[in-house]
Amino acid sequence: AQTVTQSQPEMSVQEAETVTLSCTYDTSENNYYLFWYKQPPSRQMILVIRQEAYKQQNATENRFSVNFQKAAKSFSLKISDSQLGDTAMYFCAFMKSGAGSYQLTFGKGTKLSVIP
Amino acid sequence: KAGVTQTPRYLIKTRGQQVTLSCSPISGHRSVSWYQQTPGQGLQFLFEYFSETQRNKGNFPGRFSGRQFSNSRSEMNVSTLELGDSALYLCASSLVQGSYEQYFGPGTRLTVT
Numbered sequence: 001a002q003t004v005t006q007s008q009p010e011m012s013v014q015e016a017e018t019v020t021l022s023c024t025y026d027t028s029e030n031n032y033y034l035f036w037y038k039q040p041p042s043r044q045m046i047l048v049i050r051q052e053a054y055k056q057q058n059a060t061e062n063r064f065s066v067n068f069q070k071a072a073k074s075f076s077l078k079i080s081d082s083q084l085g086d087t088a089m090y091f092c093a094f095m096k097s098g099a100g101s102y103q104l105t106f107g108k109g110t111k112l113s114v115i116p
Numbered sequence: 117k118a119g120v121t122q123t124p125r126y127l128i129k130t131r132g133q134q135v136t137l138s139c140s141p142i143s144g145h146r147s148v149s150w151y152q153q154t155p156g157q158g159l160q161f162l163f164e165y166f167s168e169t170q171r172n173k174g175n176f177p178g179r180f181s182g183r184q185f186s187n188s189r190s191e192m193n194v195s196t197l198e199l200g201d202s203a204l205y206l207c208a209s210s211l212v213q214g215s216y217e218q219y220f221g222p223g224t225r226l227t228v229t
Contacts, residue, residue: 033216045206045220091159095216101172102147102210102218106159 002027002094006107013082014115020067021077021110023092031097034068034075035104040088048090051075053097079112087114117143120209120221128227134195137224141188141209147171148190149218150182153204162205165190166212194226202228 003026013019025034036048051059051068059066063080079086092107121140129135141148150162161174165184182192188209194201204225208218 035217037220042222043204044222045208047217047219050217097216101164101166102149102212102216103161103164103172103174104149104151104159104208104218105161106151108158 002029002032002096002105004092004094004105004107006090006092006110008110009108010111010113012113012115013079015082015084017082018078018080019082019112021079021090021092021112023075023077023107025073025075025092025094027073027094027096029096033095033097034066035093035095036064036066036075036077037091037093037106038086038088039091039109040085045091049077082114084114084116086112088112120207120219122205122207122221122224124224125222126225126227128229129197130229131197131199133197134193135197135226136191136193137205137207137226139190139192139207139209139221141190141207142211142219144211145209145219146188146212147210148184148188149208149210150190150192151206151208152176153206153223154202159206162192197228199228202226 032053034051038046049061067076089109093104147166149164163173184190204223206223207221
């Protein structure tokens with residue numbers, strides 16, 4: 001079974017600053033996908049960024065980037081130029097590849113507050 | 117393209133009753149997954165359906181069941197409701213062909229009294 005750990009229950013950052021959210025996972029699988037989801041107070045879960053484990057290059061989506069360290073089983077999310085709209089719960093998630101089923105395993109989440 | 121829709125958005129039920137929640141995936145998406153979100157347990161996988169077949173099921177009692185229709189719409193049913201079933205139930209859909217990303221609906225907030 002896979003486990004995902006987010007060790008920072010809450011974080012805050014000043015508007016326009018950079019913040020990094022941590023995520024570690026445990027798995028015996030070699031092929032998998034990792035995701036960061038954002039859940040604003042309105043509750044709609046939004047996919048922020050994804051990473052395929054077989055790719056060494058870190059994924060980037062505009063102000064969001066990841067630092068994927070496969071050997072260390074670490075997958076952190078960096079948010080640059082933080083905006084008020086980034087205030088949300090952020091969930092790190094894991095999915096096995098080629099399992100014939102789509103199942104996400106989530107961490108407990110990090111509540112991020114962007115301060116004006 | 118419309119996103120994942122879930123109905124109803126809010127529901128209040130009494131212990132012992134049963135409830136049915138509905139999920140309409142993004143057009144063309146064939147896989148539908150269900151998750152339960154609670155403050156204590158976080159997000160937990162319930163089950164996933166593809167082509168009207170349950171492909172995987174999480175660690176939940178048999179009171180939780182689901183089905184998928186030929187148009188990919190899905191329903192989940194909880195029978196003999198317990199107070200602990202109070203949660204946000206999220207549905208997610210996936211295209212499947214060459215895509216592993218899941219897109220979530222707004223959820224159904226179920227309160228059991």
